[in-house]
Amino acid sequence: MGSPNSGKTSLATKLAQFIYDNKSATVLILSTDYETPTLPVIFPNKKADELFSVGVPLSKTDILQSEVLKSFVTVKGKMNFGFLGYMDGENKFTYPSYDIKKAKALLTVLMGLVDFVIVDCTSSLDNLLSEEAVVMADTVIRLATPDIKSISYFSSQLPLYVDPKYKTEQLIVVLNTIEKELFLPIEEAKAHFKDIAFTLPYCRTLREQSIDGNLLKAITNKKYVKTLKLIAEKVV
Numbered sequence: 001m002g003s004p005n006s007g008k009t010s011l012a013t014k015l016a017q018f019i020y021d022n023k024s025a026t027v028l029i030l031s032t033d034y035e036t037p038t039l040p041v042i043f044p045n046k047k048a049d050e051l052f053s054v055g056v057p058l059s060k061t062d063i064l065q066s067e068v069l070k071s072f073v074t075v076k077g078k079m080n081f082g083f084l085g086y087m088d089g090e091n092k093f094t095y096p097s098y099d100i101k102k103a104k105a106l107l108t109v110l111m112g113l114v115d116f117v118i119v120d121c122t123s124s125l126d127n128l129l130s131e132e133a134v135v136m137a138d139t140v141i142r143l144a145t146p147d148i149k150s151i152s153y154f155s156s157q158l159p160l161y162v163d164p165k166y167k168t169e170q171l172i173v174v175l176n177t178i179e180k181e182l183f184l185p186i187e188e189a190k191a192h193f194k195d196i197a198f199t200l201p202y203c204r205t206l207r208e209q210s211i212d213g214n215l216l217k218a219i220t221n222k223k224y225v226k227t228l229k230l231i232a233e234k235v236v
């Protein structure tokens with residue numbers, strides 16, 4: 001979870017790939033965003049008959065494992081790596097609304113199916129899948145960026161997480177450097193957020209991959225991969 005545009009989708013994708021490649025585990029990314037659906041961003045070249053929406057199992061009376069499995073989008077050459085999210089053109093009103101019980105049921109089914117469920121949350125807790133993921137997660141990665149907007153986001157939103165149900169076993173706060181051209185007040189942001197465990201460096205390839213829809217391609221930036229590895233080791 002984290003502030004808008006802080007790198008949640010990019011980090012979720014890279015972390016999932018890293019865990020899949022290095023831990024020989026079954027991994028699923030669940031993207032909860034129905035305002036900017038993630039499937040068209042991650043799989044811009046997939047044909048319509050290769051894409052499925054998480055909205056379908058969520059709209060059934062009960063969350064059925066068979067329906068959930070049918071909705072996984074897979075990556076060629078990567079067995080046991082799946083993606084679950086919303087498709088191009090979909091929005092909040094494409095499917096009947098679901099409640100928090102259904103969100104919980106879906107996450108429970110996913111946890112039974114794969115070793116690692118990595119949830120790419122929305123910034124807003126209004127999205128019930130995001131809210132329940134934060135409640136159920138073993139580890140929450142909280143992403144911030146070193147700017148006044150991210151500070152304002154957390155000042156507004158963190159009070160919403162004081163309920164004990166949001167108490168996670170492990171919270172990892174990450175500062176993400178999403179800008180290179182401008183001076184970024186990294187030290188000031190660290191002092192402000194206090195509990196930063198990692199600072200993800202700027203990675204030009206990642207930026208390019210996001211623009212071109214190539215987030216599933218590898219990254220070789222040593223500094224970025226080094227920090228990603230440290231985060232992955234904490235999570236695993």
Ligand SMILES: Nc1ncnc2c1ncn2[C@@H]1O[C@H](COP(=O)(O)OP(=O)(O)OP(=O)(O)O)[C@@H](O)[C@H]1O
Nearest residue numbers: 004005006007008009010178201202203206207210
């Ligand atoms: N470490 C990084 N280095 C360079 N660019 C980055 C880095 N992390 C993220 N970005 C870029 O920042 C932009 C926002 O990233 P991303 O879409 O992952 O954020 P998000 O938090 O998922 O956004 P949203 O709130 O819209 O869901 C993208 O263009 C991405 O490539």
Ligand SMILES: [Mg+2]
Nearest residue numbers: 008009033120
């Ligand atoms: Mg996103």
